[in-house]
């Protein structure tokens with residue numbers, strides 16, 4: 001597609017020369033001979049590039065420049081004059097002229113400036129072709145991930161207990177679900193329990209169940225999570241967070257495969273497979289006597305250590321494309337990754353690992369300017385996700401605008417919106433109150 005240029009030049013000889021030359025070079029050129037016509041054209045359509053003489057009639061090329069910029073801040077303007085002075089060059093620069101050519105000039109000089117202008121609009125930051133995405137919902141082809149898949153494929157069809165360790169957001173729960181899905185128990189329930197979210201006093205009844213009358217308020221029998229997972233898999237998440245008293249009871253369950261509901265007289269047999277996960281270093285906790293060694297041995301039958309994303313950056317492009325594709329679909333967008341954007345994503349350290357990358361892309365799919373995820377958009381999104389201290393009043397309007405757009409995209413779902421914006425739900429509510437939404 002040929003690029004469009006508007007030429008503003010009162011001298012008919014110069015005008016014809018420039019137009020003929022640029023057309024021969026393959027550009028589409030419109031030419032006018034007065035500032036009045038120039039301003040009229042600029043109000044009718046957007047020109048990516050304007051080449052204007054400075055001294056034309058009662059108005060100047062600086063007026064053309066200002067009008068062009070006002071119409072479209074991305075419009076590039078090359079000014080030319082035979083009577084350039086310090087002042088006109090200053091005025092041109094201050095108003096954002098792309099270049100300034102002293103007349104007379106070689107046509108090649110003009111061509112160079114024109115080429116540079118168009119290149120600057122898209123400084124080699126081409127949109128990258130989306131990669132062929134695998135069918136899997138588990139993304140990653142790095143050597144370390146292939147190693148994980150091998151272990152998973154061997155252990156999944158067995159009933160062996162598995163302990164999954166890894167930093168936050170590395171995919172521990174996703175791996176646990178894959179193990180279940182590729183096991184003989186796949187048609188049976190997979191029941192996750194977040195041990196860190198349940199107060200120590202309640203964990204026992206949550207896992208083992210309660211008999212009617214066990215304590216005040218226990219007005220009926222309640223099935224525990226482990227019994228609910230019977231014939232299936234129970235996923236004990238954040239197992240490093242359970243207190244020592246309960247560690248003993250959990251150990252007994254792992255040894256005997258029996259549970260005793262709180263208030264029950266006898267044990268019950270259960271048939272469940274156990275997968276546990278933690279973002280702590282359990283071996284170290286054992287050394288520090290914060291985690292029972294015998295429980296650690298029981299859990300550590302097969303161990304999977306999920307690598308942090310910064311140690312498998314080679315997977316970043318595939319993950320990024322996977323999430324762009326996913327959120328383009330969900331939010332009905334057509335956002336593209338650019339080369340510089342991909343490089344910025346690859347260079348980042350990802351303290352929040354895949355989850356952080358996922359949220360960042362979700363956010364950018366909704367908010368990226370011009371539907372392009374380039375380096376600038378990535379950097380802006382990363383710094384926006386960094387925890388901020390109170391202030392930031394000057395950014396209030398941009399922030400309010402982003403909150404509105406994200407809420408609109410999530411159909412008003414505040415939990416999702418908070419996750420995309422990288423803030424806590426409480427914080428979002430506070431901000432909404434201030435915005436009077």
Ligand SMILES: Nc1ncnc2c1ncn2[C@@H]1O[C@H](COP(=O)(O)OP(=O)(O)OP(=O)(O)O)[C@@H](O)[C@H]1O
Nearest residue numbers: 137138139140168169170171172173174279354355
């Ligand atoms: N390899 C991957 N491919 C695709 N998505 C992934 C991958 N790893 C993680 N995710 C996604 O990232 C998010 C976080 O993963 P998950 O909940 O499994 O992490 P986690 O290790 O359990 O984190 P935490 O310790 O914080 O609980 C999920 O939405 C998950 O689907």
Ligand SMILES: [Mg+2]
Nearest residue numbers: 172173237277
């Ligand atoms: Mg988890």
